[in-house]
Amino acid sequence: MISSKEKNKKGRQRIILHIDMDYFFAQIEERENPHFKGKPLIVGADPREGRGRGVVSACNYEARKYGIKSGMAISRSYKLCPHGVFLPVNMQLYKKVSESIFSIVREFSSEIESVALDEAYADLTRRVKNFKEAKQLAEKIKRKIREKERLTCSVGISVNKMMAKIACELAKPDGIRVITSSQIFPVIDDMGVEAVPGIGPKTKEVLAEKLKKKNPRIKDGKLFSKKKLVELFGKRGEEFYEKFRGRDKSPVVTERKAKSVGKEYTFQEDTKKAETIIKVFKKLVSEVYKETKKRKIKGVTVICRYEDFETHTKQTTFEPQTYSKDFLLKKGMNLLLKFLAGSNKKIRLVGFRVMIK
DNA sequence: AAGTTCTTATTAC
DNA sequence: CTAACGGTAATAAGAACTT
Numbered sequence: 001m002i003s004s005k006e007k008n009k010k011g012r013q014r015i016i017l018h019i020d021m022d023y024f025f026a027q028i029e030e031r032e033n034p035h036f037k038g039k040p041l042i043v044g045a046d047p048r049e050g051r052g053r054g055v056v057s058a059c060n061y062e063a064r065k066y067g068i069k070s071g072m073a074i075s076r077s078y079k080l081c082p083h084g085v086f087l088p089v090n091m092q093l094y095k096k097v098s099e100s101i102f103s104i105v106r107e108f109s110s111e112i113e114s115v116a117l118d119e120a121y122a123d124l125t126r127r128v129k130n131f132k133e134a135k136q137l138a139e140k141i142k143r144k145i146r147e148k149e150r151l152t153c154s155v156g157i158s159v160n161k162m163m164a165k166i167a168c169e170l171a172k173p174d175g176i177r178v179i180t181s182s183q184i185f186p187v188i189d190d191m192g193v194e195a196v197p198g199i200g201p202k203t204k205e206v207l208a209e210k211l212k213k214k215n216p217r218i219k220d221g222k223l224f225s226k227k228k229l230v231e232l233f234g235k236r237g238e239e240f241y242e243k244f245r246g247r248d249k250s251p252v253v254t255e256r257k258a259k260s261v262g263k264e265y266t267f268q269e270d271t272k273k274a275e276t277i278i279k280v281f282k283k284l285v286s287e288v289y290k291e292t293k294k295r296k297i298k299g300v301t302v303i304c305r306y307e308d309f310e311t312h313t314k315q316t317t318f319e320p321q322t323y324s325k326d327f328l329l330k331k332g333m334n335l336l337l338k339f340l341a342g343s344n345k346k347i348r349l350v351g352f353r354v355m356i357k
Numbered sequence: 358a359a360g361t362t363c364t365t366a367t368t369a370c
Numbered sequence: 371c372t373a374a375c376g377g378t379a380a381t382a383a384g385a386a387c388t389t
Contacts, residue, residue: 057370070370071370115369115370116369116370117370118370119370197368197369198367198368198369199368200367200368200369201367201368202366202367202368203367203368236367299362301363301364311365312364312365313363313364313365314363314364315362315363315364316362316363317361317362317363
């Protein structure tokens with residue numbers, strides 16, 4: 001459901017809020033066990049078990065002082081800080097907390113879009129008159145979350161989603177930041193292009209090469225014509241052109257339904273053993289089936305990552321319909337067996353995903 | 358030639 | 371051993387296939 005565009009119907013500027021919980025998983029763990037506060041805390045895979053496969057899901061600010069960041073290999077984080085507190089991911093708990101937080105935010109604005117367990121946008125255009133009121137609303141939200149869940153978060157407020165997100169980043173931790181129209185260029189011009197949502201390492205690399213600059217800034221991005229960006233990045237180029245100028249028309253989308261649901265699993269050790277792989281695969285299919293029972297399924301994808309990290313997928317589509325677990329398993333097995341027959345390499349990961357109507 | 362399906366790449370949290 | 375890289379999902383592009 002689309003709630004509003006760049007300018008609302010009356011052509012007025014939007015007021016968009018972005019809220020992001022501070023170091024979410026790790027902060028929850030600190031709350032559950034205050035004894036961990038002040039120590040480097042890392043939530044993720046077990047660094048000792050097996051050979052420590054997996055990554056850092058979240059870490060607190062103490063851990064960041066050691067150079068630890070989320071997404072980093074857990075084994076590396078362990079080398080950087082062997083005396084840190086390493087905790088497993090308790091997703092059940094984080095989901096519960098997340099729901100509670102969303103219901104708090106919803107009390108203050110109905111037009112919200114969740115982008116992750118710890119992150120949401122709200123379109124306040126119809127809820128408040130100006131940035132001052134928006135900021136007051138943000139204070140109320142923060143207070144309520146602090147009182148009810150004993151957690152801190154940060155809030156960014158601006159004229160569109162991109163700028164609200166950037167504002168939120170600047171507000172961290174535990175802050176509120178407003179960026180008005182006239183503040184946009186002064187704030188973003190000297191930021192790295194990777195501050196633009198949608199620009200990751202690969203895109204940055206291409207921009208760096210074209211500009212002959214190691215670390216291109218957003219203002220450098222403005223040197224490209226729209227045509228050039230489209231030539232380089234296709235449809236996304238159009239978006240980048242706007243975003244380098246602080247513009248973003250994308251609406252706050254309040255209702256999104258999943259287009260696919262999947263599960264994957266990385267083995268403790270790479271394996272070639274069909275029996276082992278199939279056993280895991282069946283489990284994945286079962287779990288995916290449970291989550292999508294009533295949904296119309298239009299296809300399945302099997303994912304296979306080999307020991308050398310090369311990753312491949314195979315997919316089949318069929319009439320959108322509700323199917324039995326056996327049917328999905330049969331379709332999946334057909335694809336999986338092709339992988340097993342088609343290579344001598346050991347397998348690191350298998351996955352199963354269904355495409356929904 | 359067009360429309361669908363399959364596969365990979367990139368991004369984000 | 372001399373580096374390692376989870377799980378889930380969306381989107382886009384291009385190749386490969388059907389019709």
